[in-house]
Amino acid sequence: MDFYFGLVQIIGVHTLLGLSAYIVLLTGQVSLAQAGFFAVGAYAAGMLTVLAGWHLVPALGASAVCGAGVACAVGFPALRVKGLMLVIATLAFGEGVRLFFFNFDYQIAKGEIKVGPLGGEGFRQIRFFPENGWTTGEVMVFIWSIVAAAMALLWWFDRSRYGSVLRAVGEDELAAQSVGINLTAVKVSAMTVGGAIAGVGGGLYAHYTTHIEHASFNILLATFAIAYPIVGGLRNVFGTVLAVIFVQGFLIEGLRFLGDWRNLLFGALIVLAMNLRPSGFLGARRRA
Amino acid sequence: MLDFLQAVSDGVLFGATYALIGIGFTLVFGVMHKINMAYAAASIGGAYAGLLVLKVMAAAPPALVFLGAFAAGGLLGWMVYLTCFHFIPLSSPLATLMSTVGMLLLIDEVIVHVTQGMPQSYPAMFDDVMLRAGEFTLRGDLLLVFGVAVVCMAALMLLLYRTRLGLATRAVSQQPVAARLCGIRLEQVNATTFVVTGLLGGIAGALIGASVGTLSPLLTTPLTVKGLIVTVIGGLGSIPGAIVAGLLVGGFENVFQLYRGVTERDLYVMLLLFVFLVFRPGGIFAAKSGGD
Numbered sequence: 313m314d315f316y317f318g319l320v321q322i323i324g325v326h327t328l329l330g331l332s333a334y335i336v337l338l339t340g341q342v343s344l345a346q347a348g349f350f351a352v353g354a355y356a357a358g359m360l361t362v363l364a365g366w367h368l369v370p371a372l373g374a375s376a377v378c379g380a381g382v383a384c385a386v387g388f389p390a391l392r393v394k395g396l397m398l399v400i401a402t403l404a405f406g407e408g409v410r411l412f413f414f415n416f417d418y419q420i421a422k423g424e425i426k427v428g429p430l431g432g433e434g435f436r437q438i439r440f441f442p443e444n445g446w447t448t449g450e451v452m453v454f455i456w457s458i459v460a461a462a463m464a465l466l467w468w469f470d471r472s473r474y475g476s477v478l479r480a481v482g483e484d485e486l487a488a489q490s491v492g493i494n495l496t497a498v499k500v501s502a503m504t505v506g507g508a509i510a511g512v513g514g515g516l517y518a519h520y521t522t523h524i525e526h527a528s529f530n531i532l533l534a535t536f537a538i539a540y541p542i543v544g545g546l547r548n549v550f551g552t553v554l555a556v557i558f559v560q561g562f563l564i565e566g567l568r569f570l571g572d573w574r575n576l577l578f579g580a581l582i583v584l585a586m587n588l589r590p591s592g593f594l595g596a597r598r599r600a
Numbered sequence: 601m602l603d604f605l606q607a608v609s610d611g612v613l614f615g616a617t618y619a620l621i622g623i624g625f626t627l628v629f630g631v632m633h634k635i636n637m638a639y640a641a642a643s644i645g646g647a648y649a650g651l652l653v654l655k656v657m658a659a660a661p662p663a664l665v666f667l668g669a670f671a672a673g674g675l676l677g678w679m680v681y682l683t684c685f686h687f688i689p690l691s692s693p694l695a696t697l698m699s700t701v702g703m704l705l706l707i708d709e710v711i712v713h714v715t716q717g718m719p720q721s722y723p724a725m726f727d728d729v730m731l732r733a734g735e736f737t738l739r740g741d742l743l744l745v746f747g748v749a750v751v752c753m754a755a756l757m758l759l760l761y762r763t764r765l766g767l768a769t770r771a772v773s774q775q776p777v778a779a780r781l782c783g784i785r786l787e788q789v790n791a792t793t794f795v796v797t798g799l800l801g802g803i804a805g806a807l808i809g810a811s812v813g814t815l816s817p818l819l820t821t822p823l824t825v826k827g828l829i830v831t832v833i834g835g836l837g838s839i840p841g842a843i844v845a846g847l848l849v850g851g852f853e854n855v856f857q858l859y860r861g862v863t864e865r866d867l868y869v870m871l872l873l874f875v876f877l878v879f880r881p882g883g884i885f886a887a888k889s890g891g892d
Contacts, residue, residue, distance in 0.1 A: 342694065389878045396635045397836065399697065400828040401877055407825045408870035415864050431863075531821055535701050542694055575709045582702025587687050590695035 328513030330540030340482035345402035348409035353514030379511020434525025615850015616749035620804035622830030622842035638703035646673030647805030673802015681794035722809030835883025
């Protein structure tokens with residue numbers, strides 16, 4: 313049973329990652345930086361609970377703030393360029409974050425052992441859940457209540473004036489600008505909200521795996537982040553959740569029996585899917 | 601001071617390979633207004649395929665391996681075009697982005713699968729030659745890298761500006777519809793662009809393998825990122841820009857490798873990109889607006 317609980321936890325965390333890319337994608341921007349915000353959140357929350365001894369909930373709040381702050385800071389220079397240039401800028405940023413944590417050492421002695429991030433070795437012993445006696449089931453419920461909150465927030469955004477503004481910018485920047493929408497403010501705010509959600513997701517990820525290292529936050533994770541909303545379509549948040557369940561539940565776990573060949577199949581499946589359905593699985597219909 | 605000069609000159613010589621990769625990204629962008637994310641991976645893949653020459657003929661000279669990589673790179677470029685671009689409508693930019701990222705992952709995994717993830721040693725030429733001027737040295741293999749890259753760039757320029765094919769390519773990059781009305785076959789030009797960039801990529805991959813000494817699948821992501829950074833710094837779609845930016849990035853990263861170590865140097869390259877994004881988002885030689 314624990315295996316399935318673990319899988320549901322993974323799906324929850326990846327849903328947060330997908331949702332963070334979803335809101336940025338609503339404004340028509342493709343960001344490969346979400347894995348970077350995810351990494352920032354993971355390290356921030358891990359350091360706060362392990363080194364500073366915080367409780368997990370305020371630590372997750374802090375990682376949301378860190379993710380949002382970094383996203384806002386990156387958003388200003390990166391969003392000066394658009395389209396494919398933005399893809400490149402955010403890709404470089406994501407790699408930059410990964411390299412930063414590859415070089416990041418901050419260890420303090422705690423009892424017998426030293427804990428904290430140690431460059432290429434990664435950050436071990438993030439043991440908030442076992443130390444406080446949370447069972448896998450409780451962790452799963454905790455993660456999914458946060459996912460539900462994030463989904464409710466984005467759902468509410470979609471219904472509100474703010475959501476219409478986001479979609480207006482995504483549909484046609486020029487038209488949006490001509491009715492008085494401040495493009496920079498809208499794009500940077502979407503990026504900031506996305507950064508906060510990715511930060512929380514990263515914080516949760518750090519705590520359920522108990523060990524994070526720079527290599528996990530690579531280009532593959534960034535690709536996953538934008539693949540979820542693209543595959544699921546942009547009509548509403550449930551598309552993203554379905555895409556995460558499909559990718560993590562079926563493609564990753566369901567094909568585990570293929571062993572080594574699974575990784576080969578994964579890239580080939582993306583290529584094939586894009587050839588067959590260039591505009592996503594659920595979001596094929598667009599208001600013309 | 602001497603260390604600094606040495607680092608700059610070594611870096612600029614090696615930067616010629618970044619310039620080649622940057623040209624590949626920029627050419628495809630110029631012709632199709634698309635980014636081929638799989639390009640750097642295909643280049644490394646071409647270099648790996650060049651090693652097959654050694655499998656067939658154990659005593660083959662390195663030049664034959666380079667030729668093999670050159671040819672394999674072109675073939676891979678054509679395959680990337682067929683699988684990631686040909687059947688996908690031009691109007692969906694996200695789809696080709698995703699398909700080429702998928703191709704990047706696929707090529708990476710094929711390499712890992714075939715080589716069991718072990719780095720492969722790569723034959724070098726002139727690696728025992730050293731030009732000396734007092735304490736200052738120029739490595740023979742790096743000079744070769746630079747020389748071959750310059751020859752490739754010159755050949756590319758000749759192709760673009762002195763042949764009918766180059767004329768067609770430039771026409772498509774300026775006005776695809778008008779070019780089509782003049783009887784230029786768009787698909788053919790696009791496919792040829794991929795083959796040409798693939799050939800350049802294959803030789804760039806082989807040069808990287810030869811000057812580093814080994815090839816490993818770990819090279820693909822940094823090379824993708826650096827090639828793209830070179831493209832942005834040079835200005836999307838600008839070939840001279842890609843050349844200058846490639847040499848600049850090469851020199852820059854080697855200086856930081858000297859002072860800050862090999863694990864940190866790439867961080868500063870990313871910072872360089874952001875400096876350009878803030879102060880000169882169009883790149884060194886911003887292409888005249890008209891496209892994106």
